[in-house]
Amino acid sequence: MLKQWKHVNVKKEILGGVTSFFAISYVIVVNSLILAEAGIPPEFSVFGTIFISVIGCLAIGLLGNVPLVITTGMGVNSFFTYTLVVSLKLTWQQALAVSFTASLVCLLIALTPIADKMNDAIPDSLKHGITSGIGIFLVLVGLEKGEIIVRGEQTFMTLNKFNSPELLLTLGALILTLFLFLKKIQGSFFIGIIAATVIANMLHLVDGEQNKFSLSAISHYGSIVGKLDFSAFFSIEFFLGVFSLAMILIFESIGLFNGLLPGLSKERFRKMFVVNSVVMMLSSVLGTSPTIPAAESSTGIQEGAKTGLMAVTAGLLFFASTFMIPLLGFIPYSALAPAIIITGCLMMGNIRLIDLTEFTDWFPSFLMIVMMAFSMSISDGLAFGFAAYPLVKLFGGKRKEVSSTVWVISFLFFLYLLAKIWI
Structure with missing residues (x-):
């Protein structure tokens, strides 16, 4: 199996894996804190997040040979907590059963020609819109985590005050990273992360609250493993949860695969x-929310990573983080934000490939992009873009450009948006 990496640039692959790991490392702590609101003890679920990330990265790297990080999805975890548990009143054990069932649906689709039909049917304009939408989504994530933008009193976001040390550190790190990146210095993102981390700790800007996780809690981790509860299987809440989550997992995965690795x-x-669907199912067994390809994988791809060796490197670092959980708390979001922002900007470049002279092509893509950004949800952005595409084509007298598969996908996304009335 290692023969597939015989002629690759090992240095770039490893650097890409290291960069991607640090760019997404916040998920280890943040995912556990989000799941805590569903009732899953964070000191235990943190190990579920780590272990499924190790499995996901190694599986996609060794079997798929692609430079992707597979880890618990940000946004998906919010759906797990705030929709399945808070809104639908399921227990976290029942929510894990919903996740397992939705992941099984993904696997069944992945094993049939339906997956290829779905992927082939997506118009190029929407594929470019997906990449661009993920890009602006990442930019906003970076701006928010770096505290350049904050929640405003009169608006949902506003520029932070320039006396904020977090904002100043983010801007300083962004300037340094941009300089290194434009000078084509290998490892520019990683150097920026390390430099900002050192400065943040010297100035005591790191929040010690993230250091409350301990390796000793692993002895009790088994208390959340294999706790799936299918007792609500025939309820309307369970059905709505499975349908909505399956839609998110299927199309967010397809969107991210196309957005991160076009062609x-x-x-x-x-x-x-198939690999990602199996890992999704395992995530439920391990007591955590479903996995998706991390958008932050693009930071490693920008460093030159092209093969699964990058994913394996990230997986090994996730494993190492088991023994260094408290140390992750010393990496501030301000150190991670520049790599995420720059990567998002680069992905936004795909907008140039959308035919802006044809309204029926660019309007659904534009709607997809802005909805990903302002709803802070890739799945909601996909829903609006796909739901709009056949309608705009129909109204514009271009009905023949819409395949029957796209009509079906759009209808499913319409049902997904309709389901939000109840959830």
Whole structure:
């Protein structure tokens, strides 16, 4: 299996894996804190997040040979907590059963020609819109985590005050990272992360609250493993949860695969889809929310990573983090934000590939992009873009450009948006 990396640039692959790991490392702590609101003890679920990330990265790297980090999805975890548990009143054990069932639906689709039909049916304009939308989504994530933008009193976001040390550190790190990146210095993102981390700790800007996790809690981790509860299987709440979550997992995965690795062959796409679906199912067994390809994988790709060696490197670092959980708390969001912002800007470049002279092509893509940004949800952005596409084509007298598969996908996304009335 290692023969597939015989002629690769090992240095770039490892650097890409290290950069991607640090860019997404916040998920280890943040995912556990979000799931805590669903009732899952964070000191235990942190190990579920780590272990499924190790499995996901190693599986996609060794079997798929692609430079992707597979870890618990930000946004998906919010759906797990605030929709399945808070809104639908399911227990966290029942929510894990919903996740397992939705992941099984993904696997069944991945194993059939339906997956290829879905992927092939997506118009190029929407594929470019997905990449651009993920890009602006990442930019906003970076701006928010770096505290350049904050929640405003009169608006949902506003520029932070320039006396904020977090904002100043983020801007300083952004300037340094941009300089290194534009000078084509290898490891520019990683150097920026390390420099900002050192400065933040010297100035005591790191929040010690993240250091409350301890390796000793691993002895009790088994208390949340395999706790799936299917007792609500025939209830309307369980059905709504499975349908909505399956829609999110299927199309967010397809969108991220296309957005992060454009031009994938059918064989590689199918293999990645199957691998990710199996890992999704395992995440439920391990007591955590479902996995998706992390958008932050693009930071490693920008460092030059092209193969699964990058994913394996990230997976090994996730494993090492088991023994260094408290140390992760010393990496401030301000150190991670610049790499995320720059990567998002680079992905936004795909907007140039959308035909802006044809309204029926660019309007659904534009709607997808802005909804990903301002709803802070990739899945909601996908829903609006796909739901709008056939309608705009129909109204514009271009009905023949819409395949029957796209009509079905759009209808499913319409049902997904309709389901939000109840959830």
